[in-house]
Every structure is written in structure tokens, then in C-alpha cells.
Amino acid sequence: xxxxxxxxxxxxxxxxxxxxxxxxxxxxxxxxxxxxxxxxxxxxxxxxxxxxxxxxxxxxxxxxxxxxxxxxxxxxxxxxxxxxxxxxxxxxxxxxxxxxxxxxxxxxxxxxxxxxxxxxxxxxxxxxxxxxxxxxxxxxxxxxxxxxxxxxxxxxxxxxxxxxxxxxxxxxxxxxxxxxxxxxxxxxxxxxxxxxxxxxxxxxxxxxxxxxxxxxxxxxxxxxxxxxxxxxxxxxxxxxxxxxxxxxxxxxxxxxxxxxxxxxxxxxxxxxxxxxxxxxxxxxxxxxxxxxxxxxxxxxxxxxxxxxxxxxxxxxxxxxxxxxxxxxxxxxxxxxxxxxxxxxxxxxxxxxxxxxxxxxxxxxxxxxxxxxxxxxxxxxxxxxxxxxxxxxxxxxxxxxxxxxxxxxxxxxxxxxxxxxxxxxxxxxxxxxxxxxxxxxxxxxxxxxxxxxxxxxxxxxxxxxxxxxxxxxxxxxxxxxxxxxxxxxxxxxxxxxxxxxxxxxxxxxxxx
Amino acid sequence: xxxxxxxxxxxxxxxxxxxxxxxxxxxxxxxxxxxxxxxxxxxxxxxxxxxxxxxxxxxxxxxxxxxxxxxxxxxxxxxxxxxxxxxxxxxxxxxxxxxxxxxxxxxxxxxxxxxxxxxxxxxxxxxxxxxxxxxxxxxxxxxxxxxxxxxxxxxxxxxxxxxxxxxxxxxxxxxxxxxxxxxxxxxxxxxxxxxxxxxxxxxxxxxxxxxxxxxxxxxxxxxxxxxxxxxxxxxxxxxxxxxxxxxxxxxxxxxxxxxxxxxxxxxxxxxxxxxxxxxxxxxxxxxxxxxxxxxxxxxxxxxxxxxxxxxxxxxxxxxxxxxxxxxxxxxxxxxxxxxxxxxxxxxxxxxxxxxxxxxxxxxxxxxxx
Numbered sequence: 001x002x003x004x005x006x007x008x009x010x011x012x013x014x015x016x017x018x019x020x021x022x023x024x025x026x027x028x029x030x031x032x033x034x035x036x037x038x039x040x041x042x043x044x045x046x047x048x049x050x051x052x053x054x055x056x057x058x059x060x061x062x063x064x065x066x067x068x069x070x071x072x073x074x075x076x077x078x079x080x081x082x083x084x085x086x087x088x089x090x091x092x093x094x095x096x097x098x099x100x101x102x103x104x105x106x107x108x109x110x111x112x113x114x115x116x117x118x119x120x121x122x123x124x125x126x127x128x129x130x131x132x133x134x135x136x137x138x139x140x141x142x143x144x145x146x147x148x149x150x151x152x153x154x155x156x157x158x159x160x161x162x163x164x165x166x167x168x169x170x171x172x173x174x175x176x177x178x179x180x181x182x183x184x185x186x187x188x189x190x191x192x193x194x195x196x197x198x199x200x201x202x203x204x205x206x207x208x209x210x211x212x213x214x215x216x217x218x219x220x221x222x223x224x225x226x227x228x229x230x231x232x233x234x235x236x237x238x239x240x241x242x243x244x245x246x247x248x249x250x251x252x253x254x255x256x257x258x259x260x261x262x263x264x265x266x267x268x269x270x271x272x273x274x275x276x277x278x279x280x281x282x283x284x285x286x287x288x289x290x291x292x293x294x295x296x297x298x299x300x301x302x303x304x305x306x307x308x309x310x311x312x313x314x315x316x317x318x319x320x321x322x323x324x325x326x327x328x329x330x331x332x333x334x335x336x337x338x339x340x341x342x343x344x345x346x347x348x349x350x351x352x353x354x355x356x357x358x359x360x361x362x363x364x365x366x367x368x369x370x371x372x373x374x375x376x377x378x379x380x381x382x383x384x385x386x387x388x389x390x391x392x393x394x395x396x397x398x399x400x401x402x403x404x405x406x407x408x409x410x411x412x413x414x415x416x417x418x419x420x421x422x423x424x425x426x427x428x429x430x431x432x433x434x435x436x437x438x439x440x441x442x443x444x445x446x447x448x449x450x451x452x453x454x455x456x457x458x459x460x461x462x463x464x465x466x467x468x469x470x471x472x473x474x475x476x477x478x479x480x481x482x483x484x485x486x487x488x489x490x491x492x493x494x495x496x497x498x499x500x501x502x503x504x505x506x507x508x509x510x511x
Numbered sequence: 512x513x514x515x516x517x518x519x520x521x522x523x524x525x526x527x528x529x530x531x532x533x534x535x536x537x538x539x540x541x542x543x544x545x546x547x548x549x550x551x552x553x554x555x556x557x558x559x560x561x562x563x564x565x566x567x568x569x570x571x572x573x574x575x576x577x578x579x580x581x582x583x584x585x586x587x588x589x590x591x592x593x594x595x596x597x598x599x600x601x602x603x604x605x606x607x608x609x610x611x612x613x614x615x616x617x618x619x620x621x622x623x624x625x626x627x628x629x630x631x632x633x634x635x636x637x638x639x640x641x642x643x644x645x646x647x648x649x650x651x652x653x654x655x656x657x658x659x660x661x662x663x664x665x666x667x668x669x670x671x672x673x674x675x676x677x678x679x680x681x682x683x684x685x686x687x688x689x690x691x692x693x694x695x696x697x698x699x700x701x702x703x704x705x706x707x708x709x710x711x712x713x714x715x716x717x718x719x720x721x722x723x724x725x726x727x728x729x730x731x732x733x734x735x736x737x738x739x740x741x742x743x744x745x746x747x748x749x750x751x752x753x754x755x756x757x758x759x760x761x762x763x764x765x766x767x768x769x770x771x772x773x774x775x776x777x778x779x780x781x782x783x784x785x786x787x788x789x790x791x792x793x794x795x796x797x798x799x800x801x802x803x804x805x806x807x808x809x810x811x812x813x814x815x816x817x818x819x820x821x822x823x824x825x826x827x828x829x830x831x832x833x834x835x836x837x838x839x840x841x842x843x844x845x846x847x848x849x850x851x852x853x854x855x856x857x858x859x860x861x862x863x864x865x866x867x868x869x870x871x872x873x874x875x876x877x878x879x880x
Contacts, residue, residue, distance in 0.1 A: 317746065318748075319745065319746055338748060339745075339746060339747060339748035340748040343748065349746075351746065355743075356742045356743060356746065357742075357743060357746040357747075358740075358743050359736045359739065359740050359743040359744065359747065360739075360740050360743060361739035361740055362732075362735065362736060362739060362740070363520075366732060366736075370732070370736070370747050371747055371748070373729040373732065373733075374729070376729075377729065380728060381723075381727045381728055382727055382728060382729055382732065384727075402519075403519075403520065405520050406519040406520050407518075407519065407520065409517060410517050410518065410519035410520070411519075
């Protein structure tokens with residue numbers, strides 16, 4: 001195939017390896033890709049840059065046959081091609097390494113690599129082993145073909161995934177956020193591997209939202225925002241600031257907000273996090289984070305996903321124990337407390353994993369009363385009349401479109417979020433920790449959530465808002481704290497924040 | 512094209528209707544084999560289901576036959592409800608039987624008001640002990656309880672046989688059967704003229720208690736939450752481990768009391784055949800009952816009905832006695848299959864519309880992930 005590739009390379013130039021034309025894909029009301037055009041040339045690394053939910057992964061899943069586009073065309077070597085399954089994609093020379101590896105851990109490297117292509121009948125393990133070694137040689141990496149995959153490091157497992165793609169003679173390699181799981185040394189090794197691959201005429205599509213990586217490894221960058229390609233530019237000599245601005249856009253959120261409480265700093269802190277550290281793989285997931293939320297203040301946590309927000313929220317929700325540091329809610333030390341302690345201290349919890357934090361197979365009514373069942377006791381039994389009255393009341397107040405007996409699993413995303421909000425707000429918490437509250441919600445539901453958060457602020461509740469949506473943060477928050485790789489890289493008043501500045505802090509470029 | 516759509520709520524009439532459908536389908540499926548075996552299916556069914564209910568004698572036998580199934584069905588249902596898949600009711604039942612025999616032969620002079628509670632308590636403790644290790648392994652180390660509870664069943668049976676061939680061999684006739692338990696331990700008959708004993712009433716009482724706890728108390732709601740969505744329960748401050756452990760122990764205790772009931776209510780001694788697979792049939796009972804205590808009572812009675820009817824059918828219609836089991840097994844498979852419709856609504860749709868709905872469902876899944 002190397003001969004073939006160099007042959008193609010000599011005649012290259014005009015015909016791109018892959019061309020996507022006007023790809024559109026919607027999930028219900030959500031448009032993930034909205035007329036996307038993209039070309040991949042031979043021997044180039046083409047980065048797809050964008051925030052979470054910008055449509056990068058959906059686009060690549062379409063190219064690899066994991067998802068079908070509603071409209072649009074895929075051209076390979078200039079010829080229109082239909083790709084309906086990964087099998088089609090592999091046959092057309094496309095390989096993909098997803099964020100979650102699809103490796104069989106108890107099997108060896110060779111077995112894993114040949115597994116995907118093996119048909120019926122006898123297999124020649126010896127020949128396969130040689131082919132794996134040859135592919136590894138081409139990659140310029142050393143790997144033991146007989147090692148059990150489960151024993152390998154994450155970086156090595158990723159290499160096995162790449163080998164798997166090369167084993168099928170792929171000419172286009174899609175890497176979906178390949179560096180998200182890697183430690184810095186492995187990132188360098190991966191970049192070396194990528195350059196080696198492209199020098200042999202292959203094209204690499206590289207999904208990322210880290211600016212520094214994008215500028216250091218890619219030849220061209222396409223920036224996606226809200227399902228559209230905003231721009232495709234040459235990566236050489238590009239300003240990270242320019243990319244950040246393209247990626248984030250300008251705040252356009254139309255939420256009316258009253259001016260900040262006169263002297264927030266003088267108000268008492270309702271949430272006080274000091275030197276919080278949470279252990280993670282390789283490095284600390286949360287590393288010495290100190291922050292405060294005062295009564296009547298909305299503090300935003302900005303950051304690209306996977307930079308410690310989830311673990312920070314988990315600790316505050318009482319489902320993860322910190323390795324070090326202290327958490328106080330309204331002056332009460334609740335460090336290392338479980339859900340009950342957190343709730344009792346006056347902390348409301350709205351986790352980003354909505355399905356995992358609700359009792360999805362129980363009814364709306366049961367979910368609404370579950371955190372304070374003791375209050376609905378009559379003797380040894382539950383007072384069902386009072387539970388029903390309470391639930392009906394809450395459903396009316398929060399405008400939840402459901403019956404008390406409906407299971408939560410059957411509700412729409414917006415209504416699920418309303419149930420979560422209702423559950424928290426009816427307890428009149430001192431501070432609310434809310435993560436990704438509008439992810440996946442339609443405009444109306446998102447607006448509803450925003451209004452609820454601003455109402456909380458008005459009545460003097462503190463809000464810690466974790467979000468990947470910068471527009472949301474800039475529109476709602478009084479202060480912003482930026483996390484990168486588990487550390488606070490910046491803290492600033494929302495009025496002073498610009499998308500570009502935040503983008504740089506979030507991607508570690510200004511650290 | 513028929514597709515299944517998640518129901519938002521289950522209508523009250525649905526479960527009974529589905530059970531009726533399941534019975535009708537079972538009839539259609541088993542009519543062939545019954546005819547093949549040389550009997551008229553209608554007559555066979557009348558024998559299986561209707562005939563046992565027509566006389567006082569056979570009705571008593573139905574209640575008697577369903578008694579051990581009430582215990583084991585209830586035991587399995589309670590554990591399954593908390594997400595603990597106790598396949599070991601058989602072993603816990605035997606452990607309870609051993610304990611009752613030990614109590615009844617060691618302290619054989621006790622009067623009934625003391626002896627009966629003592630035997631039940633001993634059986635409950637023995638059953639709970641028999642499930643303790645699998646339960647601890649499950650909550651402590653996530654070791655699959657299906658395997659461990661199942662593997663302890665033959666261990667319990669070997670213990671019974673070892674005792675009966677060794678220290679407990681009948682001193683009078685040297686048969687591998689224990690001596691008879693003290694007279695104070697014999698459960699009184701509760702329906703004159705039949706063999707229906709106190710065990711039946713105890714089982715009904717336990718079923719009523721289980722229903723109250725599961726449907727009407729905070730504990731029951733927490734237990735159901737653990738079984739249905741353990742991650743959600745944990746987030747809401749429920750100790751998943753403690754809930755699972757305690758419901759496993761209660762499950763073992765109830766199965767153990769079933770063993771006591773069989774020794775003290777019917778046999779009066781321990782024999783190698785003290786359990787005719789009651790623990791395993793308990794899984795069938797609990798599953799058919801959709802894990803509800805009321806359902807367990809109804810299904811145990813139905814299975815008792817079919818067992819008594821099958822005995823009679825083999826005499827009168829010359830049907831092989833296994834045909835009763837064929838009917839029960841078919842009923843189980845059909846019911847388990849059809850109960851999917853409790854959660855999902857079948858929708859008849861054209862292809863394009865189906866694709867749109869599918870996309871909507873997919874989008875909801877992706878968005879909420």
C-alpha cells in the first residue's frame with residue numbers, strides 16, 4: 001500500500017483524499033451538523049477545533065459510518081461513496097480511533113489487531129504477527145505483539161488502536177480527541193507518530209479543543225461552532241487568540257440581568273472551597289483549587305471538559321472523596337461528607353449526569369420526595385395523600401409537563417431538568433452547585449433554567465455554575481473561575497472577561 | 512413494522528390483561544404436545560386448573576402444595592427487588608430445614624407456644640447465615656451473587672445427606688432419615704379435614720408484611736430505588752450496600768422459614784427429599800409474579816393448582832406427570848416475554864415515521880448522556 005500511496009501522492013494536488021459536501025445531521029430538534037463542507041488532502045493533518053457540542057464528533061462518526069447523515073455527500077478520491085457502516089469505511093481506507101478504545105483487554109496485541117478483519121476459517125497468527133510488527137515499524141514505534149492489551153498503558157493502547165487502523169491499509173485516520181487520555185510525554189510521542197503517518201501520504205483528521213496542540217501538529221484547522229464550519233485556515237503561524245475567538249464566538253445570549261449585588265465581597269461566603277485536591281490517573285484531577293461563592297452571587301467555572309470540573313462537582317455532591325482540602329457550606333465543615341451531609345448543610349445539587357442522579361425508573365412524585373422521605377412519614381408508613389399533594393403542587397409551580405405517576409425515564413430532557421431543579425429549589429438551599437444545566441436542552445428549556453438561576457441569585461442564594469458554554473457563563477455569572485488540568489488558571493469578574501481571554505486561559509495557552 | 516416505545520406510565524389493567532394473554536398463548540402452545548400425548552387439551556386444562564378447585568380435599572392439597580412456594584417465591588422476590596439475584600433459595604430452604612430438625616430433635620420436650628417460634632427463628636437464622644457469605648462477597652467485592660448463591664445449593668443438599676447418613680441416621684430403622692421432631696414442634700392444622708398447616712398462614716402473613724413494607728414505607732421505596740437505579744439511589748444518599756445486604760439476609764431468612772414449615776408442618780422429620788426443588792421453583796414464582804408479594808401469592812396458588820391437577824391428570828387422562836411442568840415452563844417463558852409490554856408500548860408504524868421516531872429517541876439518548 002505504500003507504493004500505491006506514493007503513486008497517488010505524485011498525482012495528488014487536485015483530488016482530495018476525502019471531501020465532505022453539505023453534510024447535515026439533526027437529532028430531533030438539535031442540529032449537530034448544518035451543511036458542513038470539509039476536505040482532507042493527502043499527507044496533511046487537518047484539525048477539527050470546536051467546543052463540546054460543536055458537531056466535531058458527529059461529523060467524524062458520519063465519515064466512519066457510525067452515524068448516517070440526513071443530507072450531504074461523501075467523496076473519496078473524488079468519487080461519491082456511500083458509507084453506512086464502519087465496515088464500509090474500512091473498505092474505503094478510513095480508520096478511526098475513538099475516545100473510548102474498542103480493545104479486548106485479555107487478548108494480545110496481535111489478536112486485537114487482527115480481530116476486526118478476521119473472517120471465518122483458519123487464521124494465520126504468525127503472519128498476522130509479522131504484519132503487526134511491520135506496521136509498528138512503519139509507525140516508528142516499538143510494541144510487543146504478544147503483550148496482553150490490558151497490561152499496556154493508555155498511550156500504548158492508543159498505539160494499538162492506530163495499528164489496527166493501519167493493519168487494514170487505511171489512508172485516512174480519524175483521531176477523536178486522542179490527547180484527552182494521554183499524559184504529556186505520550187502526547188509528544190503521538191505527535192511524532194502522526195507526522196510519520198502523514199509523511200507516508202496518509203491524511204489525518206484530528207479532533208481537539210486544545211489550541212496549543214492544534215497549532216503544533218496540524219497543517220490546516222477547521223473551526224466548528226454550533227454545527228457549522230466557521231472557517232478553515234492554515235495552521236502555520238496562526239495566532240491562538242484568533243482561533244480562540246473563532247471557536248467561542250461572541251456572547252449573544254439575551255438574558256436580562258440586574259447589576260450585581262452592591263457588595264458581594266462583603267456578603268458571607270455560602271460555599272468555601274480551600275485547597276481542594278482530588279486524586280486522578282497520572283495527575284491530580286483537581287489540584288489545589290480554592291474558590292468561594294457568596295450569597296447572591298453566581299460564580300462560573302469555565303473550562304474545556306475533562307479539566308477537573310466533573311470531579312470538583314462530584315466532591316461537592318458528596319459522591320467523591322477529596323484527597324486533600326476543605327469544603328464549607330454556610331460555615332459548616334462538610335469535607336468528605338456524603339449526599340445526606342451536603343443536603344443537610346444546605347447545598348443543592350444539580351449534577352451534569354441527569355439520568356444517573358435521578359431514579360429514572362421511579363415516578364416523578366417519588367423522585368420529588370426522595371431526598372426528604374422522613375417528612376412524609378405517618379407512623380411507620382408514607383403518607384401517600386400528602387406525597388401526591390406535594391408533587392402536584394411542585395409540578396404546577398415549576399411547570400413540569402408530566403403526571404406525578406410518570407416515570408422520569410419517559411420525560412423529555414427539559415422536563416427532567418425541571419424535576420431536578422424543582423427537587424433542589426423547594427428545599428431552599430443556601431448554595432446550589434449546578435453542572436451543565438442546559439446541555440442538550442432546547443432554547444425554551446434553557447431560558448427557563450437561566451431564569452431560575454437568576455431568580456436564585458435575587459433571593460440571595462449562592463450559585464456555582466459549571467458550564468462548557470461560555471456564552472452562558474458570560475451572560476449569567478458575576479465572577480468566573482477558569483480550570484485547566486485541574487488547576488485554577490484564572491479568576492476574573494465576568495464584566496472584565498472576553499471570549500478570547502477566556503479561550504486562552506481554558507486551553508492553557510496563557511498559563 | 513412494529514416498534515416498542517417506552518411507556519410513560521403503566522395502566523392498572525395492563526398487568527392482569529397481559530397475564531390473561533400469556534395464559535391464552537400458553538394454552539395454544541401446549542395444546543399440541545397434550546394432544547400428541549393422547550389427551551384432549553380442553554379436558555387436560557380443566558383437570559390442571561379447574562378440577563383441583565372443585566372439592567374441599569383437593570383445594571386443601573392446593574394450599575398445602577403452594578405453601579413452600581409462597582416462602583421461596585417471596586424470598587426470591589424481595590432479594591431481586593433490591594437487585595440481589597438470589598438463586599440460592601434452595602440452599603437457604605435446606606439450611607432452615609436442618610435448623611428446624613436440630614431444634615426439634617435436640618430440645619424435643621418444649622411445649623408448642625415456645626417450640627414453634629423457636630423453630631421458625633432457628634430456621635430464619637440458618638437461612639440468613641447461608642446467604643451471608645455470598646451477600647458479603649457481593650457488596651464488599653462485587654463478586655457475582657448468582658454464581659455464589661447457586662453453588663451453595665448443592666453444598667446444602669450434601670450437608671443434609673451427610674447428616675442423614677451420619678449422625679442423624681434414624682436410630683430405629685436405620686433409614687437415612689432423621690428422628691421425628693418433638694410433638695410441640697408440629698404445626699397445627701388450620702383448616703379442619705385438610706393437611707393445610709400453620710406454615711401457610713405464616714407465609715401469607717409474611718407476604719402481607721412484605722407488601723406493606725415495599726409499597727407503603729420509606730424503606731420499601733429506598734429498596735426499590737436500589738434495585739432499579741442503584742447509581743441514582745447512591746446519589747440520593749441511600750447506602751446501596753447496606754440496603755442490598757439487609758434485603759439479602761431477609762430473603763435468606765424467609766427461605767429458611769420455608770424449610771422449617773416443610774419439616775414442622777408436613778414431614779415431621781428431615782429427609783433427603785425435603786425440598787422438591789422449591790427454591791428453584793421460587794424463582795419461577797417470583798418472576799411470574801413480577802416480584803410483587805401479591806403476585807407471589809397468586810402465582811404460588813396457581814402453580815400449586817397445576818401440580819395437584821397434573822397428579823390427577825396423570826391418573827385420569829394417562830398424561831405423563833411431566834406435562835404439568837411443561838405447562839408451567841411454557842407459562843414462565845411466555846409471561847416473561849410478554850411482560851416487556853409493561854414498560855414498552857408496541858407501535859405500528861410506517862418505515863419513514865419509524866425512522867423519525869428512532870432519530871428522536873437516539874437524539875434524546877445522546878443528549879442526555
